[in-house]
Amino acid sequence: MLDTAAGTKIQNVLSALNKALINRNIDEALELFAEDCYWRDLVAFTWNIKTVEGKAQIRDMLESRLDDVQPADWTVDDNEEPSHADGITEGFIEFDTGVARGYGYIRLKNGLIWTLLTTMHELKGYEEPKGLSRPLGAKHGEHQGEPTWAEEREAELAELGVTTQPYVLIIGGGQGGIALAARLRQHGVPALIVEKNERPGDSWRKRYKSLCLHDPVWYDHLPYIKFPDNWPVFSPKDKVGDWLEMYAKVMELNFWGSTAAKRASYDEATQTWTVVVDKDGEEITLKPKQLVLATGMSAKPNVPAIPGQDRFQGIQQHSSEHPGPDGMEGKKVVVIGSNNSSHDICAALAEHGVDVTMVQRSSTHISRSESLMKHSLGPLYSEEALANGITTEKADLLFASIPYGIMADFQKPIFDTIREEDAEFYRQLEEAGFMLDFGPDDSGLFMKYLRRASGYYIDVGASQLIIDGKIKLASGSDVKELTEHSVLLEDGRELPADVVIYATGYGSMNGWAADLISQDVADKVGKVWGLGSDTPKDPGPWEGEQRNMWKPTQQDGLWFHGGNLAQSRHYSHYLALQLKARMEGIPTPVYGLQETHHLS
Amino acid sequence: MLDTAAGTKIQNVLSALNKALINRNIDEALELFAEDCYWRDLVAFTWNIKTVEGKAQIRDMLESRLDDVQPADWTVDDNEEPSHADGITEGFIEFDTGVARGYGYIRLKNGLIWTLLTTMHELKGYEEPKGLSRPLGAKHGEHQGEPTWAEEREAELAELGVTTQPYVLIIGGGQGGIALAARLRQHGVPALIVEKNERPGDSWRKRYKSLCLHDPVWYDHLPYIKFPDNWPVFSPKDKVGDWLEMYAKVMELNFWGSTAAKRASYDEATQTWTVVVDKDGEEITLKPKQLVLATGMSAKPNVPAIPGQDRFQGIQQHSSEHPGPDGMEGKKVVVIGSNNSSHDICAALAEHGVDVTMVQRSSTHISRSESLMKHSLGPLYSEEALANGITTEKADLLFASIPYGIMADFQKPIFDTIREEDAEFYRQLEEAGFMLDFGPDDSGLFMKYLRRASGYYIDVGASQLIIDGKIKLASGSDVKELTEHSVLLEDGRELPADVVIYATGYGSMNGWAADLISQDVADKVGKVWGLGSDTPKDPGPWEGEQRNMWKPTQQDGLWFHGGNLAQSRHYSHYLALQLKARMEGIPTPVYGLQETHHLS
Numbered sequence A, B: 001m002l003d004t005a006a007g008t009k010i011q012n013v014l015s016a017l018n019k020a021l022i023n024r025n026i027d028e029a030l031e032l033f034a035e036d037c038y039w040r041d042l043v044a045f046t047w048n049i050k051t052v053e054g055k056a057q058i059r060d061m062l063e064s065r066l067d068d069v070q071p072a073d074w075t076v077d078d079n080e081e082p083s084h085a086d087g088i089t090e091g092f093i094e095f096d097t098g099v100a101r102g103y104g105y106i107r108l109k110n111g112l113i114w115t116l117l118t119t120m121h122e123l124k125g126y127e128e129p130k131g132l133s134r135p136l137g138a139k140h141g142e143h144q145g146e147p148t149w150a151e152e153r154e155a156e157l158a159e160l161g162v163t164t165q166p167y168v169l170i171i172g173g174g175q176g177g178i179a180l181a182a183r184l185r186q187h188g189v190p191a192l193i194v195e196k197n198e199r200p201g202d203s204w205r206k207r208y209k210s211l212c213l214h215d216p217v218w219y220d221h222l223p224y225i226k227f228p229d230n231w232p233v234f235s236p237k238d239k240v241g242d243w244l245e246m247y248a249k250v251m252e253l254n255f256w257g258s259t260a261a262k263r264a265s266y267d268e269a270t271q272t273w274t275v276v277v278d279k280d281g282e283e284i285t286l287k288p289k290q291l292v293l294a295t296g297m298s299a300k301p302n303v304p305a306i307p308g309q310d311r312f313q314g315i316q317q318h319s320s321e322h323p324g325p326d327g328m329e330g331k332k333v334v335v336i337g338s339n340n341s342s343h344d345i346c347a348a349l350a351e352h353g354v355d356v357t358m359v360q361r362s363s364t365h366i367s368r369s370e371s372l373m374k375h376s377l378g379p380l381y382s383e384e385a386l387a388n389g390i391t392t393e394k395a396d397l398l399f400a401s402i403p404y405g406i407m408a409d410f411q412k413p414i415f416d417t418i419r420e421e422d423a424e425f426y427r428q429l430e431e432a433g434f435m436l437d438f439g440p441d442d443s444g445l446f447m448k449y450l451r452r453a454s455g456y457y458i459d460v461g462a463s464q465l466i467i468d469g470k471i472k473l474a475s476g477s478d479v480k481e482l483t484e485h486s487v488l489l490e491d492g493r494e495l496p497a498d499v500v501i502y503a504t505g506y507g508s509m510n511g512w513a514a515d516l517i518s519q520d521v522a523d524k525v526g527k528v529w530g531l532g533s534d535t536p537k538d539p540g541p542w543e544g545e546q547r548n549m550w551k552p553t554q555q556d557g558l559w560f561h562g563g564n565l566a567q568s569r570h571y572s573h574y575l576a577l578q579l580k581a582r583m584e585g586i587p588t589p590v591y592g593l594q595e596t597h598h599l600s
Helices: A003-022 A028-029 A054-069 A149-157 A177-184 A237-250 A340-351 A368-375 A383-387 A392-400 A406-423 A423-431 A445-452 A462-467 A510-516 A519-525 A565-584 B004-022 B026-030 B052-070 B149-159 B176-184 B239-251 B341-349 B369-377 B383-387 B392-400 B404-421 B423-431 B445-452 B462-467 B510-516 B519-525 B563-581
Strands: A033-042 A049-053 A074-075 A083-085 A086-095 A101-107 A113-123 A168-171 A192-196 A260-265 A272-279 A283-285 A289-295 A314-319 A334-336 A355-360 A365-368 A454-457 A472-475 A479-482 A486-488 A492-494 A499-502 A556-558 B032-043 B048-053 B073-074 B084-085 B088-096 B100-110 B112-123 B168-171 B191-194 B259-268 B272-279 B280-287 B290-293 B315-318 B331-337 B353-362 B365-368 B456-459 B472-475 B479-482 B486-489 B494-496 B499-502 B557-561
Touching: A003 A028, A003 A074, A003 A083, A003 A086, A003 A101, A003 A113, A028 A499, A033 A054, A049 A406, A049 A462, A049 B423, A074 A314, A101 A392, A113 A392, A113 A519, A113 A565, A149 A365, A149 B239, A177 A237, A192 A260, A237 A499, A237 B149, A237 B239, A237 B494, A260 A445, A260 A510, A289 A510, A289 A565, A334 A492, A340 A355, A340 A445, A340 A462, A365 A368, A365 A423, A365 A445, A368 A406, A368 A445, A368 A454, A368 B280, A392 A565, A392 B315, A406 A423, A406 A445, A423 A462, A445 A454, A462 A556, A472 B392, A472 B499, A492 B191, A492 B239, A492 B423, A556 B383, B004 B026, B004 B084, B004 B088, B004 B100, B004 B112, B026 B052, B026 B486, B032 B052, B048 B052, B048 B404, B084 B392, B100 B392, B112 B392, B112 B563, B168 B176, B176 B239, B176 B472, B191 B259, B259 B510, B272 B290, B290 B510, B290 B563, B331 B341, B331 B494, B365 B369, B365 B404, B365 B423, B365 B445, B369 B404, B369 B445, B369 B456, B404 B423, B404 B445, B445 B456
Parallel strands: A033 A113, A168 A192, A168 A289, A289 A556, A314 A499, A334 A355, A334 A499, A355 A472, A365 A454, B032 B112, B168 B191, B168 B290, B290 B557, B315 B499, B331 B353, B331 B499, B353 B472, B365 B456
Antiparallel strands: A033 A049, A074 A086, A083 A086, A086 A101, A101 A113, A260 A272, A272 A283, A479 A486, A486 A492, B032 B048, B073 B088, B084 B088, B088 B100, B100 B112, B259 B272, B272 B280, B479 B486, B486 B494
């Protein structure tokens, strides 16, 4: 419900907060917070991605950061309508710091701050050139004799890595690396992407042929250029590939295809990386100041060691190597695992008449794509949301404004509704023997993604094939061993197999750091992804944020970037600002640098 | 000034119009119009692009079309604010016809209709799939076994022109052909572009190297995908080229590069074209139903016959062949002509220290780019306009709502202001010997563009070089002849020359029809472009619209498309609807098919 009084209510709190902070009166500031309170900061206060929870943690953060940050001018954003419903008053806010303009979101409960999101919007004096301040393009008058745009671009590409060095080297040219490079280009930060595949988009093109995005288009935009209104809801993989390729071109990204990063080391004295890459057969040494691993959180294949793998006479492949059903006709295929990739692969095989069995080793969460769109993403990312004035950028901030510590509380009712609406679907699935869950606390799909990036399938049809028996199901038992021509389960069942596909997921991204830099650095940095929720595959202690993503790590100059298209879009903004500030020599003291609790 | 009463005033007139038209009472309808009145129709009423002027012409159009069109439901668009100022009440309107949804703009003077724009927005039952009705993309459930997007696209490209025929063949793959093909694709109309250059965008890339758009970015968007906020104001030619190339790819256009159209003929009995093309050395015969010449209104070089051209010992080139200043050092260059291309070419040469003389044979209009942006385009196409809620699409309609018959009256005050603000600039230019004009009726640059597509330069720096003498000027005399090493003017001056560049403009687009089809068809169709304003290079009689552009011609199945980026964007919408209706067999009786008054 819109409420004209809501704006005043929020402004009163902000004015009091403004006064307390300017007076460095932390006690007075804390009086404005509820006992149960969360302050999520994206770079503006902490030069980190950090949530402080409860008054004690907020006090500690303010004591450490207030003198340096110099926050001021806290106001309600006049262009947005604050609202009040169910005892919560909420709205978008603006503020200022010594070096930046900030933007955020606030929720009041009984007039006290329950959640506060503060984000860095732009660095003062280093605003992106866009809109009114976009470049002129044409070279007029005194500049007319200078090189043309095409000549300058050609020279830049010829010199990069030869006579000039990128400030940022990005390993991996998927949506993560590309979105970040686009932002860095706009910030004037010299950056280079190296990608083992030939062309931008190949990391999508090379996956199994039936692959489409499981997230709808409204959630998937890249920065700067949105998908057009006629773009499909669920983009086929090759179409995503083409879009990324054109995007890299028109955004003028420096992209070296067919280039593998071989090894990297960091010189603490000069704070410079030495990275050796193989560019289409030629070894080149690069000297960036910052190294970003955007190699994909789902790109380091995890294949379990199973007795008999050496004895098995058929084909074994990880899901990432599986090209699709062509040539599989007449074969018996066993797919180990029961998450997204397994379902997609099994469905395509079954539709091509291949005898395929899915081995479900543990319970899996299933949400129907349509139900997810309607109840989960729809309120923020959809045509309806756009019609309600919720742009992609606003949706990103609204989503970011919910602290991870209470996000499960926001998610549970959504999945309770889905569970009820789709009760008959779930009944049939369980009747077919499928082991179903809604997460350890019934919080559903998105929390599983954030905690472990696995354990679910967004149903776009495979579940019906399981219900109908067109995909055979072997559930409830782990794999014991492989024989020459079969997969043997712990419970004694034997599944004849010509092909075994390991849809067994991916390892932590710090495995890339081990391969490229050293095991020491990988161990120092620790596990990437997950919240420390103390739920399966996400061991505690509680971190409050995604481990190691988009923020400083225990290794100077080493960053991890990526996630789905939405995360790549939104968090590339904050990572780009962190890198820009470092390049410009703006002090960036990190508050609350994460500790390492798990090696992988 | 916004006026809440304005909406009511307009609605009252629309309701009366609605009633009169539904009752087929043309007398009653005409009473709602002022004596001095204009009805511009884009396809909705006339299946033509047609302006009827005055009550007699409106009566004739309504008598001819009313029973067929069945207009109804005339209302003010609730989403837009009508306004009232200086005695004019105006606003956006909606209406319906038997087959389409319409959109338009109305201006009332003393409560009577002064100008009325009616446009076809979409055909009922054939709406473009976008927003909520966009394609699903992924193939779920029962469609899962079908070919993937990539496989379907590959098959389409392999079959087109071999086992399948395009409904529309577009000759020319510049912005005109590309914008039209994008719209046709969304309408499900099979279309193919053939382009003599290798890649989309090459028609820009191959021009002289200093070329940048002379129109600012806000005016230049293509349909569906807008340039991002960081795109330069005046895009360098190669950047435009890259954008067109990526656009053709992601919009899935069928584009044959390195393909020249050799000859075409129309079979009236089967209403089918036979078009022979040379595709990279292979001769292929295509059988489209509709043939669109999008070969560029500035693409058929016009080189005047001058005595001595065979005797001249140096290099002669048309401006379209001129690559830029590289290699011209130490040479004496004479550029004949004084419009946009001449100025750009002379400026680049002068900046590279080349001895260059511009031969100005007749007076030329000059507007400074900044002044044009501020006073002419700015109110409709700029960051300020966007901030005022004037989207590109609204701006296009607002601009289209001004009938050509009174457009000069709208333009004159703009150029009076520019003339006053830039008086000192113009004084210096005339002092340098430059022959200046503001058009025959002082209506300035845009009317020159619409009437003759020549006779002006948008100043981005060359004028200062003329003022400073860095570009030499020989004005006031035509060229008499060329000698071995010079250009001889009528007044006896002799200009030493190693290179002669003919910046002498382009011929009428029906010249392409003569080359491709026959001189008979070219003559039947007649001159392309121009309004019949009875001003220099635009002979009468008055046509009321651009000759032959974006609308039916005297030759069945032959269309001309193009113009600048803005026209290619906006009018491709109406041409696509005309072609779609014909493909679907919707009757399209053309009212007021233009007559041919000039052969070229």
